[in-house]
Amino acid sequence: MDSEYLLEINGLTTRIDNREILHGLNLRIQPGETHVIFGPNGSGKTTLMMTIMGFPKYRVTKGSIFFKGKDITHLPLDERARLGIGISLQRPPVVRGVKTRDMVAACLKKEDGSEIIEKLAKKANLADFLDRDINHGFSGGEIKRSELLQLLAQAPEVSLLDEPESGVDLENIALIGELINNLLQKIHPIRKRTHSGLIISHTGHILEYVNARTGYVMCNGRIVCEGDPHDILNTIKDKGYQECVSCLRR
Amino acid sequence: MSKKVTNSYEEKARAAENKKAAIGDDIDLSLYKSSFAQAATHVDTKNISKKDKGLMLSAGVMLDDLSQRSGTFVQMDNTPIHSSIRQEGIEIMATSQAMAKYEWLKDYWWQAVAVDADKYTAHVELHQSNGYFIRALPGAKTVYPVQACLYLNKTGLIQDVHNIVIAEEGSELHIITGCTTAFKNEPGLHLGVSEFFIKKDAKVTFTMIHSWTPQVGVRPRTGAIIEKNGLFLSNYVIMKPVQSLQLYPAARCVGENATVRFNTVMVSPPNSKMDIGSRVFLDAKRARTEIVSRAITTGGDIIARGYIDGSKPDVKGHLECRGLIMGDSGTIHAIPELKGTLAGVDLSHEAAVGKIAEEEVEYLMARGLTRDEATAAIIRGFLKVDIEGLPPMLNSEMQKAIADSEKELF
Numbered sequence: 001m002d003s004e005y006l007l008e009i010n011g012l013t014t015r016i017d018n019r020e021i022l023h024g025l026n027l028r029i030q031p032g033e034t035h036v037i038f039g040p041n042g043s044g045k046t047t048l049m050m051t052i053m054g055f056p057k058y059r060v061t062k063g064s065i066f067f068k069g070k071d072i073t074h075l076p077l078d079e080r081a082r083l084g085i086g087i088s089l090q091r092p093p094v095v096r097g098v099k100t101r102d103m104v105a106a107c108l109k110k111e112d113g114s115e116i117i118e119k120l121a122k123k124a125n126l127a128d129f130l131d132r133d134i135n136h137g138f139s140g141g142e143i144k145r146s147e148l149l150q151l152l153a154q155a156p157e158v159s160l161l162d163e164p165e166s167g168v169d170l171e172n173i174a175l176i177g178e179l180i181n182n183l184l185q186k187i188h189p190i191r192k193r194t195h196s197g198l199i200i201s202h203t204g205h206i207l208e209y210v211n212a213r214t215g216y217v218m219c220n221g222r223i224v225c226e227g228d229p230h231d232i233l234n235t236i237k238d239k240g241y242q243e244c245v246s247c248l249r250r
Numbered sequence: 251m252s253k254k255v256t257n258s259y260e261e262k263a264r265a266a267e268n269k270k271a272a273i274g275d276d277i278d279l280s281l282y283k284s285s286f287a288q289a290a291t292h293v294d295t296k297n298i299s300k301k302d303k304g305l306m307l308s309a310g311v312m313l314d315d316l317s318q319r320s321g322t323f324v325q326m327d328n329t330p331i332h333s334s335i336r337q338e339g340i341e342i343m344a345t346s347q348a349m350a351k352y353e354w355l356k357d358y359w360w361q362a363v364a365v366d367a368d369k370y371t372a373h374v375e376l377h378q379s380n381g382y383f384i385r386a387l388p389g390a391k392t393v394y395p396v397q398a399c400l401y402l403n404k405t406g407l408i409q410d411v412h413n414i415v416i417a418e419e420g421s422e423l424h425i426i427t428g429c430t431t432a433f434k435n436e437p438g439l440h441l442g443v444s445e446f447f448i449k450k451d452a453k454v455t456f457t458m459i460h461s462w463t464p465q466v467g468v469r470p471r472t473g474a475i476i477e478k479n480g481l482f483l484s485n486y487v488i489m490k491p492v493q494s495l496q497l498y499p500a501a502r503c504v505g506e507n508a509t510v511r512f513n514t515v516m517v518s519p520p521n522s523k524m525d526i527g528s529r530v531f532l533d534a535k536r537a538r539t540e541i542v543s544r545a546i547t548t549g550g551d552i553i554a555r556g557y558i559d560g561s562k563p564d565v566k567g568h569l570e571c572r573g574l575i576m577g578d579s580g581t582i583h584a585i586p587e588l589k590g591t592l593a594g595v596d597l598s599h600e601a602a603v604g605k606i607a608e609e610e611v612e613y614l615m616a617r618g619l620t621r622d623e624a625t626a627a628i629i630r631g632f633l634k635v636d637i638e639g640l641p642p643m644l645n646s647e648m649q650k651a652i653a654d655s656e657k658e659l660f
Contacts, residue, residue: 055612081618095610096572097631106627107617133631150617 003069006031006196007052007158011063014044014051021047023221024063029158032193034184034210036229037200039218040241045200046090048218049160052198053087054080067158086156088147090163090200094135100146101130107154117153124149124179125172140167141176148179159183161199165206177209186211204233217244259365263375266366273555274496274525277467279373282408282439286377288329290344295322295332302326302401302432309428309461310651311399318643320424323382323398327409330380339390340423341383342398345412348383355383358414362445362473362502370441370469379410381442386421386452395424395457395644402429402466405436413444417452417480424644425454429468430461437465437493446474446482450505453481455640459651462492464521470497478505478534483640485648488524489517489655491550496525498555503530503537503565513635514543515652518550518580527555527585532565532595539566544633545573547580557587560595569599574606574632630656 007029014022021044029035039045051058052065054077064073072080095103104117121127124145135143144164151159164180165173180186185193199206207229215229217236225232225244235243270276295303295313303313306324316322316334321342324332330344341348349355365375382398402409417423431438440462448454462468476482482501501510512528530539541556558567573582586599606628614624633652640648 053616055616076615077612078615078618078620078624081616087616089613089616093607093609093613095613095628095631097634098614098627099631102627102631103614103617106614106619106623109618154617 003066004030005066006068007198008066009052009063012051012060012065013062014047015059015061016047016057020061021221022051025221025223027216027223029196029198031157031196032185032190033214034197034199034212035214035216036207036212037198037216037218038204038232038236043218044221045218046162049087049162049198049200052160053077053085081154081156084157085160086151086154086158087160088144088151088162088164090166092135092143092147094133096133096136098134099131100126100134103134103150104130104153107150120149120152123182124152125175141169141172144168144176145172145179148176148183151183152179155195157195159195159197161197163200163202166202173205174209177206180206180210184210204236207233217241219245259360259375262366263372266372267369267376269366269369269372271368271370271469271496273498274469275494275523277439277469277494279369279408279439282437283406284373284377284408285328288380290330290333290347290380292333293331298324298332305430305432305461306399306401306428308654309399309430310426310457310459310647311397311428318394319397320392320394321384321396323384324401325380325382325399325411326401326403327407328380337393339387340392340396341385341387342396343383345381345383345414348414355414358416358445358447360445362447362475363443363471367471371443371471373408374410374412374441374443377410379412379443381411381413383414384423384425385416386418386423388418389420390418391422392424395426395641398425398427400427400429400440400442402431402438402440405433405438408439408441411440411442413442415444415446415454415456417448417454419449420451421449422453424641425456426644426647427456427458428461429458431463431466434463435465439467440469442470444470444472446472448474448476448480448482450478450480455483455485455644457485457640457644457648458487459648460486460488460492460495461490462495464491465493467493468495468497470499472497472499474499474501474510476501476503476505476508476510479507480505481509483511484528485513485640486526487515487648487651488526489515489652491519491522492524494523498527498529500529500531501539503532503534503539506535506537508534508537510539512541515633515635516543516552516554517546517548517655518552520549520579522550524550525553525555527553527557529557530559530567532558532560532567533562535562536564537562539568541569542635543571544635545571545582546576546629546632547573547582548576549580551580552582553585554582555585556599557589558597559589560597561591563592563594566596567598571599571601572632573603574629575604576606
């Protein structure tokens with residue numbers, strides 16, 4: 001790797017249609033680190049993730065995205081996935097006829113991965129969902145676990161997790177946390193971890209299960225605060241996002 | 251068959267000789283050669299040419315290894331050339347032979363399809379057509395499917411076929427039928443009448459694979475009568491070009507709890523016209539049906555029809571029709587129809603026609619699939635109809651036939 005950063009974002013400006021959503025945003029993640037983004041609705045959190053992943057609707061007009069020292073700013077979506085970036089979508093589409101098993105197999109990319117698929121599905125408590133159409137009739141929690149199951153098979157070096165705990169009942173949130181910890185190699189000491197994560201969290205619940213090194217607050221398409229994720233969460237809980245915005249103004 | 255009965259049908263057929271079909275393009279029968287049915291012969295499958303066997307295999311009919319079949323029937327043009335049975339309790343022979351053998355068969359003749367429905371049914375009657383007679387005796391259950399192939403060998407000819415399938419009480423019959431041609435770019439016309447009689451507690455699965463060529467016209471005419479607790483499961487697959495194809499089989503549930511499922515998978519390449527549908531009449535208490543169709547056009551025209559008629563208490567029917575338009579030309583016209591004539595019937599439908607959703611393609615690409623791989627996976631999934639009740643072997647053969655044809659789509 002040419003860079004000390006796994007992911008390096010410089011001055012990123014993104015437009016959807018003719019509307020600028022992100023305005024010159026900077027972010028750096030080293031191997032093995034987990035970062036969390038907080039922010040009110042419409043602040044651009046999901047846009048940031050979709051831009052990093054390379055969804056065509058999210059057009060970069062300024063700035064750059066480097067992955068392992070390689071400029072991927074204009075690389076197609078599928079090539080980024082194959083390089084080692086993965087995403088858990090907040091609201092993935094239903095794809096009728098395409099089974100969960102097919103999706104996990106596509107992520108795994110192994111000739112005969114059926115045993116691994118069964119094992120991973122069992123871990124995600126989705127063994128009974130493998131032969132169902134992907135996301136069809138899944139509950140909120142099942143969708144999140146299915147997204148994480150696919151990522152576990154894909155084993156990306158950077159995982160972009162868009163609100164992994166939203167719509168998940170309290171009983172299942174610990175499982176979600178466990179799956180994320182697996183994905184981000186939390187069982188290893190920090191120096192041995194190679195997989196990093198960028199997590200969007202609305203409620204911060206996930207921090208009770210997943211340790212994160214850095215937290216950010218996004219407002220109006222900019223990162224307005226950076227620091228210890230628990231401190232940031234406590235501030236938001238006590239004083240709301242307005243405090244983050246006014247803090248910037250000071 | 252008694253002379254009197256023959257005359258009665260002949261008279262009706264004569265009267266309908268020029269009767270256009272209610273739907274579908276009218277085909278000028280005078281443009282084709284008509285021939286009278288030939289007496290059945292028996293050719294060992296070993297003596298059928300490799301080329302012919304290869305073509306039949308593409309329509310799901312395996313002649314090199316009959317061990318996985320309970321019986322086999324092959325008709326070339328208007329001549330039945332092979333019929334063999336490998337299981338007790340199952341009968342398979344040419345309809346002309348069956349008519350000679352069983353006097354009672356006249357009671358079934360033209361009972362599920364009207365002889366004067368249109369000029370095609372009339373043509374079949376007036377040309378003393380052959381076809382297959384398949385019967386499962388009471389309580390008999392096929393271990394392996396019975397297979398039948400209707401093969402168009404001579405160009406410019408009308409193939410007239412009249413098939414009768416009878417599943418006696420408590421029997422179970424699995425049939426796979428393949429229809430195909432020996433030629434690639436010459437004209438031909440297939441007229442096929444099929445009448446199914448599913449008795450009390452009997453089950454019939456019927457999987458038909460059509461593999462035609464661009465100059466062939468096809469007009470099947472199918473009717474089924476299902477008695478108490480009977481099940482009729484019909485699967486139809488067409489993924490190869492055809493000049494003009496129109497079929498609209500009708501199944502009538504006449505006994506309580508009778509169940510019918512129609513699954514159709516159709517792909518229409520450029521210059522192909524397909525007008526395909528299924529009709530079910532729920533004429534008995536608690537009768538049920540499900541009609542599912544998947545249509546893809548890569549440039550051809552498709553009319554996808556469906557009709558459910560509910561007229562008795564506690565009947566239930568659902569119709570699902572989904573179409574994908576790939577490319578810049580081609581049309582899909584979905585016509586789902588429901589008719590209820592009694593309070594308490596439960597009929598529903600869903601229909602959707604469109605292109606592949608970009609959101610779905612991108613979702614798969616985000617997992618590392620290329621655009622082409624993602625599109626192929628979505629189409630494969632679209633064409634994969636989950637068929638409840640179809641034996642695993644038959645299901646995998648049907649899925650294989652679909653998968654083989656899919657390759658030509660990309």
